[in-house]
Amino acid sequence: MYKVDLPVDESALRAVERRRAAEAERKNRIFNSRSRVIGVDLRALHKQREEKQERLEMDKQRGMAHDLLRLSLDEMAMQQKKEEEELRRELAQDMVQYRAIHQRAEDSRDADINYGRQAAPDASISVSDSALGPASMQVFLGEGINENEKKRAQKEMNERNLRAQKEEREKQEREQKNRELLTGRELVEKDLRAVQLSALEEECKRAAHIALSHYNQAQAEERMEREQQERLRREGEELEEVRYMVTSDLLTERPEAAKRKTESSAEGPRVLTNRWKGMTPQQISEIHRKREEQCLEKERLREMERQRDVAWDYHLTEQARQQEREENRDKELQREKRIQLDKYNQQLAREQQAHQHYLDKQQYTNRPTVHYFTQFSTSSR
Structure with missing residues (x-):
């Protein structure tokens, strides 16, 4: 038997690799502590999705705006191109019309040669047809035939053209002169109108200045009159005040006047300060007596306040x-409660230690090793 190299089944290998990759991805997803503990921030994902949609919408709107702008620019370019073609067509038509009017082929000097005109030889040239052979070379086609008429027609045409040009130029000069004349007339009218307006403005300013001067003069005269009247009134009042001070009771120093006015007053006894000349000895002694009484009353009140403060201090x-x-x-009650609580806690600690000793020495004697914990969570299944 010979050894035959059979082809390896690639689909089975790719399926195995695909399952291994899926298993690795699943392990990474399941054993990832961050995704398992923290989880996925759905709010942030939704916000990112909304921002992406808004960005795509803005890009779409921007693209639509650019498309509209491009279409408008294309339309403007097409319109401009159309206008240029229309202008070029009009210029071509004007050129054709100008050539048809002013540059006719019939009016050229060699029109008879270009169009093959065959006219009879000039009568002044006595050449018979039999004498004109192919090799004579005396009279060519289009030469020497009606030369005078052609020169006269050409001269007349030139004169007509020159006359038309001269008339056109004279017409343009007349129109230019008329326009200059109208422009000069308008400028003169504007200058006259400006001069009249400036004269009227100066007249108005002069009239306003004169009116303002008259008004200021009247105001000044009125102010001077008021000042003079005020000065006379003030001088009269000062003289009256001097006369009253000289004849009043203030300078005569008569206390009976103030006393008499006080007794006759309807509001009761009061002192007229403008006529009061000072207190009498009886009034001064009465004031001293009242001041001593007030001092005694204040001392009595101070002693009562001191006694009240002493009583309040004793109460405090x-x-x-x-x-x-x-x-x-x-504090004593709190100390006793704390002692009782400490005793109770000590009793609880002794009971807990006894229970822990029972668990460690009698119940949980077979403790698991590290190998026991490593056999868990090794697969995603």
């Missing part, structure tokens, strides 16, 4: 002592 001291006794009693 007693209250502080009572509060201190209550705080000491509370």
Whole structure:
């Protein structure tokens, strides 16, 4: 038997590799602590999806705007091209019309040669047809036939052209002169109108200035009149005040005037400050007596305030002592409760230690090794 190399089944190998890749991806997804513990942020994913959709929509709108702009530019370019072609066509038509009018082929000097005209020889040239052979070379086709008429027609045509050009130029000059004349007339009218407006403006300014001067002068005269009247009034008041001060009771120093006015007042006894000349000895002694009474009353009130402060301090001291006794009693109760709690905790600790000793020494004697824990979570199935 001979050894035959059979082809390897590639589909089976690709299926195995595909399953291995899927298994590796599944392990990576399942044993990934971040995805398993934290999870996937769906809100952030939705937000990214919305942002991507908005970005795609903006790109789509931008593309549509660019398309519209490109279409509008194409339309503008086509319209411009169409206008240029129309203008070129009009220029060509104008050129053809100009050539048909001013550059006719019939009016050229060699029109008889180009169009093959065969006219009779000039009568002035006495050459018989029998004398004109193929090799005579005396009279060529189109030469010497009606030369005078052609020159006269050409001269007349040139004169007509020159006359038409001269008339056209004179017409243009007349139109230019008329336009210049109209422009000059308009400029002169504008200058006259500007001069008239400036004259009217100056007249208005002059009238306004004169009116303002008259108004200011009237205001100045009125102010001077008021100042003079005010000065006369002030001088009269000052003279009246001087006369009153000279004849009043202030300078005469008569206290009876102030006393008499006080007694006759309807509002009761009061002092007129503009006529008061000072207090009497009886008034001064009355003031001293009242001040001594006020000092005694103030001293009595101060003593009462001091006694009230002493009583309040004694009350505060007693209250502080009572509060201190209550705080000491509370501290003693707290200390006793803490001692009882410590005893109870010690008892609980002894019971827990005994239970833990029972679990470690009697119940959980066969503890698992490291190899026991490594046999778990080794596959995604």
